[in-house]
Amino acid sequence: MEGKEEVIQAWYMDDTEEDQRLPHHRTPKQFVSIDKVAELGVLSWRLNANDYENDEALKKIREARGYSYMDIVEVCPEKLPNYEAKIKSFFEEHLHTDEEIRYCLDGSGYFDVRDENDQWIRVALKKGGMIVLPAGIYHRFTLDTNDYIKALRLFVGEPVWTPHNRPNDHLPARKEYLDLLGKKSAAGGHQAIEAH
Template sequence: MTSLSRYADTAPYHHLGDSSDLNEIRSALASTGVVLEQWTADAILAPDASDADILSAYAGDIGRLKDIGGYRSCDVIRLTPDHPDRTMLRTKFLAEHVHDDDEVRFFVEGAGLFYIRHDAVVHALLCTAGDLIILPADTVHWFDTGAQPHFTAIRLFTTPEGWIARFTGDPIAQAIPLYEPQP
């Protein structure tokens, strides 16, 4: 279930509250410029659906986003507990960073935790299957897959290079609680 936890962005990083109400979450994120939507597939996907099957099932929404946001490419990323690069990817995503491009992710299955730092608050947004998140370019954030990642997401980009980060060097990501999914 989609949820939001909030923390002060200075030590001792006090916990400021939680919500799983989508309207409250959208309201809390409004000042950050982050968009949160929920989608449903145009087709039922098999557990072993190919990337092409996934992109086809969401073609209408992908097309709408491309038209609105100027996104020129999209792909599917999958991260599972047996992925050989899961530890390296988690470490990379856990470092606070910004992008020159919007970060657009739609969660087809599984979950991941986006941390958005804005106006002295860290918004820890748990995205789950059906969630679309759009972080505008230059949004300070990081992402946690958990130690045993499990998600499939569609990514959209305005540039052909795709995911390029500028890391802030701030160690805050190690001070806020990590994503530990409940079994």
């Protein structure tokens, strides 16, 4: 399904302390292409969220990438126990030792990732958008002002949702991610990680 930009957009963030759920555009706005986000190792797709149970494209991605585990989470004040504390903890800058895969089935939210110069890029995910954050990338998550996302979480094997708050540069996953970034920039910055 084409038209990824309709469900996934990205831009450089300002550094104000305003509500984390606001867009935080810089002035003037600095949008970032999906290709630029892909150079950081973040993969993305636009899929059919209205029929995700029968979506052949999702099945192919799961098979190709070994995503055997799947569940659905709803993040909103009504459905998530300890909502305020949880949303605050999701927004702490952290990394994981495995990929983080999120497929937005409804609602919307922001995944913030660091670029190669440690600048925040905000990735807005809407219904139908799926992203994979590579192991070792520093990131954080927040809802937008709609206060609701329903997301399919995928995982290779048994899920481990452990966040390692920054700094955790000693972890092998972080070193491997930085090596990957280094190789990409040495290769001219535009080598796809799809086959990774």
